[in-house]
Amino acid sequence: MAEWTELKHTPSSVIAGFAKFFAMFLVVCAISYAWQGIGQNFWQPPDASLLIPLLLMPAFIWFAFVPRRLRFNAEYIEFTSRFSGVQLLPLPKLRHWGKGHGVLLLEFEKSALHRRTLQVALQFYTPESRNGFLQFLSETLPDRESSIWLGIRGITIGSR
Numbered sequence: 001m002a003e004w005t006e007l008k009h010t011p012s013s014v015i016a017g018f019a020k021f022f023a024m025f026l027v028v029c030a031i032s033y034a035w036q037g038i039g040q041n042f043w044q045p046p047d048a049s050l051l052i053p054l055l056l057m058p059a060f061i062w063f064a065f066v067p068r069r070l071r072f073n074a075e076y077i078e079f080t081s082r083f084s085g086v087q088l089l090p091l092p093k094l095r096h097w098g099k100g101h102g103v104l105l106l107e108f109e110k111s112a113l114h115r116r117t118l119q120v121a122l123q124f125y126t127p128e129s130r131n132g133f134l135q136f137l138s139e140t141l142p143d144r145e146s147s148i149w150l151g152i153r154g155i156t157i158g159s160r
Contacts, residue, residue: 096145105149
């Protein structure tokens with residue numbers, strides 16, 4: 001069996017991933033707050049209801065989109081979820097891959113993976129790890145890089 005390459009995350013890459021999340025969260029909140037303020041008293045202070053998503057969303061993102069382990073080689077992708085355990089996925093069964101909706105999407109054939117599409121938040125991994133994985137996918141499976149994502153289903157238009 002070929003040698004495995006594992007995506008690594010460090011404390012600084014995890015902090016950077018959460019910082020990107022918080023920055024996006026604050027921008028969306030500011031736009032929403034400004035939008036609500038049109039025609040109202042704009043300088044009214046926001047209520048404390050934003051604390052709930054601000055505290056819960058990072059935990060949800062970490063547990064849902066950052067696998068415990070993600071390894072790959074020329075034949076397989078090994079995905080270890082925090083909830084469903086280890087899944088050894090054959091690379092030929094990968095239908096589409098690509099960036100979409102703030103995560104990397106890996107769509108497999110239904111025979112390989114029941115839920116079909118894995119979503120991985122690459123911003124929590126070191127730049128070397130994430131760039132190495134994306135380079136591996138683009139060199140190994142360039143014809144399967146998705147042009148368009150409809151939800152979690154990839155569509156490839158034309159050849160790349």
